[in-house]
Amino acid sequence: MPVNPALTALWPAPHASEAVDATVHVPGSKSVTNRALVLAALASEPGWLRRPLRSRDTLLMAGALRAMGVGIEETVSSSSSGAGGSDGAGEAWRILPAGLRGPATVDVGNAGTVMRFLPPVAALADGPIRFDGDPRSYERPLTGVIDALRVLGARIDDDGRGALPLTVHGGGALDGGPVEIDASSSSQFVSALLLSGPRFNQGVEVRHTGSFLPSMPHIRMTVDMLRAVGAQVDTPESGGEPNVWRVTPGALLGRDLTIEPDLSNAQPFLAAALVTGGRVLIPDWPTRTTQPGDRLREIFTEMGGSCELTDYGLVLTGSGAIHGIDVDLSDVGELTPGIAAVAALADSPSTLRGVAHLRLHETDRLAALTKEINELGGDVTESADGLHIRPCRLHGGIFHTYDDHRMATAGAIIGLAVEGVQIENVATTAKTLPDFPDLWTGMLGASGV
Structure with a gap:
């Protein structure tokens, strides 16, 4: 799959100046x-x-x-x-x-x-x-x-x-x-x-x-x-x-x-609604599925959003506030990077548990999330099986991805709320979510952001 060489360098993560309002067609699982x-x-x-x-x-x-x-x-x-x-x-x-x-x-x-x-x-x-x-x-x-x-x-x-x-x-x-x-x-x-x-x-x-x-x-x-x-x-x-x-x-x-849409890959787009206090529709969200990403409905509701599953798909609407969460992610570990990104922007602390196995994924995701969020001014510490995240005022900087697609999308989520975030090698998202940069900017363009 051809990759735009510009995307393997530093990609300026788009900053949202207003609420997102978009429909995003997520590719298959x-x-x-x-x-x-x-x-x-x-x-x-x-x-x-x-x-x-x-x-x-x-x-x-x-x-x-x-x-x-x-x-x-x-x-x-x-x-x-x-x-x-x-x-x-x-x-x-x-x-x-x-x-x-x-x-x-x-x-x-x-x-x-x-x-x-x-x-x-x-x-x-x-x-x-x-x-x-x-x-x-x-x-x-x-x-x-x-x-x-x-x-x-x-x-x-x-x-x-x-x-x-x-x-x-x-x-x-x-x-x-x-x-x-x-x-x-x-x-x-x-x-x-x-x-x-x-x-x-x-x-x-x-x-x-x-x-x-x-x-x-x-x-x-x-x-x-x-x-x-x-x-x-x-x-x-x-x-x-x-x-x-x-x-x-x-x-x-x-x-x-x-093939159903990839619900875990829908995470950054749903997070965009939560982070900006906006609205995002994911068409064709299944009413019954074994995909772990379906748990996003529960998690993002607890963090301040509201979800409605309609005949057309899933609508997530942000309230304008993001709340911290204490959650066991052992069954849905792949959602951890995106949840950590949202938690770094919350109004109260979060504890993400049950994900020690993420140290053996595409990269050591716990160490990578801790380092990259902290280098943007965050306050994240590792526990034996997860992360403790205390909200801080974040600033721009380079967000390294370690050739890990979910690290790249986590950085993009933070970039919505923090100006000056640059994602290293956003092209790594092609691992499971081809054309992510275009989907992301398309979502923001549809919103007039």
Whole structure:
């Protein structure tokens, strides 16, 4: 995906001099798109993905599956746009499953879903599949997936690192069966094994042995999507044992799936309404979803906004005041940077808890948020599992992103209320939210700000 070189330098975050009033069409969910790609690649018949997210992470996933022999045909009929930009309504991908094969090389970039979801797929391929990625990807935890696959019968060469780069020597099939893992550092370890589980000879039984399991909504998303393509899944919520998920072996159906808007990527735009005392509409907000971003309705209401879910979408209206919050974000850790940005502008202190695992994300998000907000005059301290944020009068300065898309959008939120904020490498938002700078300035332009 081409990147404007100017966006990799310093981007002046637009300052809002009045309330925002805009409609923003948010592109499709990265989490849903990448899970749907894996399930469609493993299906016994072709399927369609409509309105998929086209971003760095999803293109890496599609490219990896193509390298292993899966056909992915892209079609575009027409697209519609609102004040926030194109919603990509006319794009569709036809997925043509094929015999998975190597040799192939997979570039994971710094995408957790690619580096964790695809080694189990590669174990089903006929031939070696090498995985490599950005330097940061070497530091992200992968031991849970590697060790589990070895127990299930896979052969993996990682030179004892428990991390990238590595090679999975696919044998065309995998025994599967029961396996214990500690998924405390990422719920993606569980999802990775469940997604490919129906194709294992014995299915899979995943038992989480740790005391903490983050991002449970993402596991529920995986289970719901598996069931939608015909898989039989037993879960703790359906009467099974605590911390145990079982997937029965069987064929997966091809589906015609329309991807929901990415609710976590809607966060900065909803935050804009809260920060400026304005109004933002996100069309097509689902009435039922497993996306963690749906919790924004509750969190931003507690912080001073009001939400209304209509037939057309979600409307968030700011009151002109921002309140601090004491909140456990263990299930929705990806929302932490945006909430921290809003909290830095609040009228009372905030405590964000349950997110120690964010130290292992695209960057150490807790350390990065603390450093960058404090360098703008803030008062943020790290705790063992989160952040304490005390409101201060902020000033302009450079907001570093550490190649982390959610750091970039957090800086943009602060820039709405603080003049002179410059975002380093705002182009990193292309990881999950392509064209963010245009969407952001389009939102403000629609408001006449």
